[in-house]
Amino acid sequence: MLTTFRRIAAAAVTLAALGGFAGPVAAQTPPGVLVVAQIAEPKSLDPHAVTAVNDFRILMNVYDGLVRYKSGTLAVEPALATGWTISDDGKVYTFSLRDGVTFHDGTPLDAAAVKFNFDRMLDENNPYHDTGPFPLSFFFSAVDTVAAPDPRTVVFNLKEPYAPFLSNLAYPTGLIVSPAAVKKHGKDFGRHPVGTGPFRFVEWESNAKVVVEANPDYWDGAPDLQAVVFRPITDANTRVAEMLSGGIDMMVEVPPDNLATFDQDPGFTVSEQAGPHLWFLILNAKEGPMADKRVRQAVNYAIDKKALVDNVLQGTAEVAAGPTPPAFAWAYDQTLQPYPYDPDKAKSLLKAAGAEGADLTFYVTEGGSGMLDPVAMGSAIQADLAAVGLDVKIETYEWNTFLGKVNPGLEGKADMAEMAWMTNDPDTLPYLALRTDAFPDKGGFNSGYYSNPKVDELLEQARRETDQDKRAALYRQMQEIVHDDAPWAFIANWKQNAVTSARVQGFELQPSFFLLLHGVEKG
Numbered sequence: 001m002l003t004t005f006r007r008i009a010a011a012a013v014t015l016a017a018l019g020g021f022a023g024p025v026a027a028q029t030p031p032g033v034l035v036v037a038q039i040a041e042p043k044s045l046d047p048h049a050v051t052a053v054n055d056f057r058i059l060m061n062v063y064d065g066l067v068r069y070k071s072g073t074l075a076v077e078p079a080l081a082t083g084w085t086i087s088d089d090g091k092v093y094t095f096s097l098r099d100g101v102t103f104h105d106g107t108p109l110d111a112a113a114v115k116f117n118f119d120r121m122l123d124e125n126n127p128y129h130d131t132g133p134f135p136l137s138f139f140f141s142a143v144d145t146v147a148a149p150d151p152r153t154v155v156f157n158l159k160e161p162y163a164p165f166l167s168n169l170a171y172p173t174g175l176i177v178s179p180a181a182v183k184k185h186g187k188d189f190g191r192h193p194v195g196t197g198p199f200r201f202v203e204w205e206s207n208a209k210v211v212v213e214a215n216p217d218y219w220d221g222a223p224d225l226q227a228v229v230f231r232p233i234t235d236a237n238t239r240v241a242e243m244l245s246g247g248i249d250m251m252v253e254v255p256p257d258n259l260a261t262f263d264q265d266p267g268f269t270v271s272e273q274a275g276p277h278l279w280f281l282i283l284n285a286k287e288g289p290m291a292d293k294r295v296r297q298a299v300n301y302a303i304d305k306k307a308l309v310d311n312v313l314q315g316t317a318e319v320a321a322g323p324t325p326p327a328f329a330w331a332y333d334q335t336l337q338p339y340p341y342d343p344d345k346a347k348s349l350l351k352a353a354g355a356e357g358a359d360l361t362f363y364v365t366e367g368g369s370g371m372l373d374p375v376a377m378g379s380a381i382q383a384d385l386a387a388v389g390l391d392v393k394i395e396t397y398e399w400n401t402f403l404g405k406v407n408p409g410l411e412g413k414a415d416m417a418e419m420a421w422m423t424n425d426p427d428t429l430p431y432l433a434l435r436t437d438a439f440p441d442k443g444g445f446n447s448g449y450y451s452n453p454k455v456d457e458l459l460e461q462a463r464r465e466t467d468q469d470k471r472a473a474l475y476r477q478m479q480e481i482v483h484d485d486a487p488w489a490f491i492a493n494w495k496q497n498a499v500t501s502a503r504v505q506g507f508e509l510q511p512s513f514f515l516l517l518h519g520v521e522k523g
Helices: 004-017 053-059 111-122 165-170 179-191 236-245 256-263 293-302 305-312 343-352 374-387 399-406 428-433 453-464 468-485
Strands: 033-038 067-069 076-078 081-086 092-097 143-150 153-158 199-205 209-214 227-232 250-252 268-274 277-283 317-319 359-365 391-397 416-422 488-501
Touching: 033 053, 033 236, 067 165, 076 081, 076 165, 092 111, 111 143, 111 153, 111 179, 199 227, 236 250, 236 256, 256 268, 256 488, 277 293, 293 343, 293 374, 293 468, 293 488, 305 317, 305 374, 305 488, 359 374, 359 399, 374 391, 374 416, 391 399, 399 416, 416 428, 416 488, 428 453, 453 468
Parallel strands: 033 227, 033 250, 359 391, 359 416
Antiparallel strands: 067 076, 081 092, 092 153, 143 153, 199 209, 209 227, 250 488, 268 488, 277 416, 277 488, 317 488
């Protein structure tokens, strides 16, 4: 028999489903139950097994890490750990755990549980390593061993100093899962998530909803909401229609065309927040026309990025200059200029490379985390490239299908693909997607197979450098080289947005791009 809560959540989804046909009053969702429109079905609810912000937006409400980002910033503060110390050589991090915290299944959060999480990801001989794969585990590749000298103390011994370590612990890959639940469910843990967070998992109905309910025993205080229903609605126009009809209470990544509609209606609240985002095209540097740097540069010159930002994205983004988002002000190269729109220069480079009239296959997604308006963007880019003589064939895929094609690499499949990253540290994107050792067959996301030994060297030096000024100088050198090598077409840095019903209070967008719903209320 359904509990009262489950009946309320079920009613919320039923009413939401009527949103396209009923008026706002008929479709209004119940008090205390927040219905959130997701841009896609989650891939998994195991934080160690996923890479998409779409999934992270659920996970950050079900799990905690040892540390977290302080609200409104990317600065790190205590969470499951009350504090930590760092050895003088930067290689030993010792964390003190919070007393009395339990997982949603009632098992204790202790040092052994934390050690289990990292051993599961990092030790190939661990009996639960086969519950992966863990695509972002090399966030913690610097970890040599994890020790639990007593129930309240966890010690990370690093192979070498690693500047992004605390920031990476605050990222979803560092969230702590219940060892008992992993042992019980094995490879199916991602369908049966158990954490320590403000909300606990109730159900996941594929392609319909993920439901979580308030954790009354949450160590940081019980949430005000009774429950949250995350609904995957892949079509942006449908999300907008549901929002306008009252079938959902919140949507993220509002299409630029619709922002003004919501902003001018007192029944809604529009939120915007700058953050470290990059929208770009992965270019296949291993084979085909894009293996020639001149062709990659030509693509950058051929695309009218200002027109994309002004017309397709309606001013909700800025033209990108390189691989590092300007939100990382301390590491960003302010002298780097975007490739100007110069079709004649593009044609000259294509002629010099012998690539005039080349046929290109272009992967485009229907929508996904940080992808903005990908179909319209793809069509506009196709037209710009056609104007310089390139024959571009678009193949369009649903988000998770798209990732399944792009993440394993473009070799033998495509010449270019759309992509967007929202990151937590200037190390993250280039380290995971531009290093030689980040080729897909090595577990990384360098799907275009770009390789430059100097870039590899600078990235390795930067993550070992604990002096921020020296670290920033290394990142700026990297940006200059990557800008010239053009392994990507650098398109836009986006200002994220969300719209909520006026019934929703206490919601704030975060520069991390996560949804933090612990302090949200709904009348």
